[in-house]
Amino acid sequence: MITRADLLRSGAARLDAAGIAAAAGDARALLRWASGLSGAGFSISLRDAPGPGEDAAFRAAIDARVARRPVSQIIGTRMFWGRDFKVTCDVLDPRPETEVLIAAALDGPVPARILDLGVGSGCILLTLLAEWPDVRGVGVDASPAALAVAADNAGRLGLADRADLRLGDWAEGLEGPFDLVVSNPPYIAEAEMPGLAPEVRDWEPRMALTPGGDGLGAYRVIAAALPRLLSPGGRAVLEVGAGQDCAVAALLQNAGLGAARTHPDFDGRGRTVEARRI
Numbered sequence: 490m491i492t493r494a495d496l497l498r499s500g501a502a503r504l505d506a507a508g509i510a511a512a513a514g515d516a517r518a519l520l521r522w523a524s525g526l527s528g529a530g531f532s533i534s535l536r537d538a539p540g541p542g543e544d545a546a547f548r549a550a551i552d553a554r555v556a557r558r559p560v561s562q563i564i565g566t567r568m569f570w571g572r573d574f575k576v577t578c579d580v581l582d583p584r585p586e587t588e589v590l591i592a593a594a595l596d597g598p599v600p601a602r603i604l605d606l607g608v609g610s611g612c613i614l615l616t617l618l619a620e621w622p623d624v625r626g627v628g629v630d631a632s633p634a635a636l637a638v639a640a641d642n643a644g645r646l647g648l649a650d651r652a653d654l655r656l657g658d659w660a661e662g663l664e665g666p667f668d669l670v671v672s673n674p675p676y677i678a679e680a681e682m683p684g685l686a687p688e689v690r691d692w693e694p695r696m697a698l699t700p701g702g703d704g705l706g707a708y709r710v711i712a713a714a715l716p717r718l719l720s721p722g723g724r725a726v727l728e729v730g731a732g733q734d735c736a737v738a739a740l741l742q743n744a745g746l747g748a749a750r751t752h753p754d755f756d757g758r759g760r761t762v763e764a765r766r767i
């Protein structure tokens with residue numbers, strides 16, 4: 490009899506042979522998803538035979554992972570700040586670094602109205618709305634497909650009535666004031682794109698990764714709009730790429746915002762820049 494443990498071993502070996510760094514962990518995540526079992530239920534079932542269709546679903550998932558499709562896109566979800574978000578090839582896979590932005594935002598006063606520029610899956614806006622039950626928010630994205638994923642996530646999390654999702658080009662046509670503006674815009678420089686991991690470069694939407702040029706183009710547009718969008722004393726909290734914190738802080742200060750400071754990520758690098766309209 491073939492057991493789940495046998496499947497796990499052969500799947501991990503295939504991923505390892507394909508050069509996937511986290512072969513064992515990825516194989517386990519994919520088999521657990523294929524089994525439909527919860528964490529504890531899965532762990533105690535490894536000596537059991539797979540259920541109907543599980544073997545085929547797992548092998549197809551391993552094939553997709555060998556083709557470098559990210560695990561989150563294969564299983565369709567990613568856990569972010571303790572909640573599951575639907576993930577497709579139309580949105581950026583929510584990153585752990587972005588939880589630094591969430592922590593920085595939650596550390597300030599509770600806003601009445603939030604704006605999220607480049608809402609993607611909705612992981613930032615919807616997390617903040619879930620953490621602040623009386624707050625309303627607007628989420629903007631230039632991708633209709635990404636907005637559909639954000640709307641799906643808003644519905645699953647019971648937040649659709651407080652999340653106003655709009656198709657748009659950054660702040661164009663938006664009316665303030667907002668007490669908090671958050672954004673994780675595309676920030677990878679054009680020249681860095683070819684060197685990205687295949688999981689990112691070949692499977693995530695290009696418009697979620699790079700604005701082209703030096704990678705700072707979206708910050709220039711957003712910084713220029715912030716004085717108009719923010720209420721007096723309102724805060725902007727932006728995720729930045731590694732090494733971009735000083736340049737983005739300077740853009741915010743040049744736009745007239747004050748008290749710019751950076752928040753480090755888990756590796757100690759400044760990955761979130763915060764500033765206030767004085």
Ligand SMILES: C[S@@+](CC[C@H](N)C(=O)[O-])C[C@H]1O[C@@H](n2cnc3c(N)ncnc32)[C@H](O)[C@@H]1O
Binds near residue numbers: 583635
């Ligand atoms: C880095 S992703 C961030 C997604 C999500 N907020 C997150 O943190 O995972 C950037 C998002 O900006 C959107 N975007 C790119 N250009 C845009 C534009 N001109 N106006 C509005 N959104 C844009 C992309 O479609 C993408 O969803």
